[in-house]
Amino acid sequence: MKDLSLHILDIAQNSISAGAGQVEITIEEQPSENLYSLSISDDGKGMDEEMRNKVTDPFFTTRTSRKVGMGIPLLKLNAERTGGSFEIDSKKGNGTLIKATFVFNHIDRLPEGDLAGTIVMMASANPSIQFIYTHRTPAGKYTFDSREVQEVLGEIPISELSIYPYLKEMINENLKDIRIH
Numbered sequence: 001m002k003d004l005s006l007h008i009l010d011i012a013q014n015s016i017s018a019g020a021g022q023v024e025i026t027i028e029e030q031p032s033e034n035l036y037s038l039s040i041s042d043d044g045k046g047m048d049e050e051m052r053n054k055v056t057d058p059f060f061t062t063r064t065s066r067k068v069g070m071g072i073p074l075l076k077l078n079a080e081r082t083g084g085s086f087e088i089d090s091k092k093g094n095g096t097l098i099k100a101t102f103v104f105n106h107i108d109r110l111p112e113g114d115l116a117g118t119i120v121m122m123a124s125a126n127p128s129i130q131f132i133y134t135h136r137t138p139a140g141k142y143t144f145d146s147r148e149v150q151e152v153l154g155e156i157p158i159s160e161l162s163i164y165p166y167l168k169e170m171i172n173e174n175l176k177d178i179r180i181h
Contacts, residue, residue: 025131030138
């Protein structure tokens with residue numbers, strides 16, 4: 001995967017497949033600590049200990065359409081390549097938390113990619129699932145909550161293609177406001 005937004009998309013798709021009704025994506029930038037962290041949690045069906053131990057193996061997947069599952073192993077590799085860490089906390093019936101930390105200024109830390117586009121695409125393609133995206137930097141915090149956005153939109157469904165560019169622009173403008181200049 002060439003950027004973090006693609007990792008987010010992949011892990012969130014796992015959450016959707018696990019029956020999640022809510023997916024929380026949190027990014028924290030802490031340059032003074034030389035730390036960049038990404039966490040994705042859900043309220044899906046969770047994993048038992050055996051599956052949790054296998055899920056970082058690229059030759060393990062729950063999908064029947066292919067014999068490898070590269071998303072989680074690649075995220076783990078990309079985090080550890082920077083000197084960061086990777087952890088999974090999951091219990092059967094209690095959802096899953098995946099957290100990857102990266103060394104902030106490491107040359108191998110992947111670029112963020114199109115975070116706004118990824119968040120809007122997930123929310124519009126899965127309107128029955130609540131997506132909460134929070135991004136923290138030393139300059140501030142921004143949160144996008146798909147349920148709150150849907151309330152503001154009223155009768156217009158979040159899945160309406162014509163609002164996609166406006167939602168994406170809204171997220172990008174808010175991220176620009178909290179970026180370290």
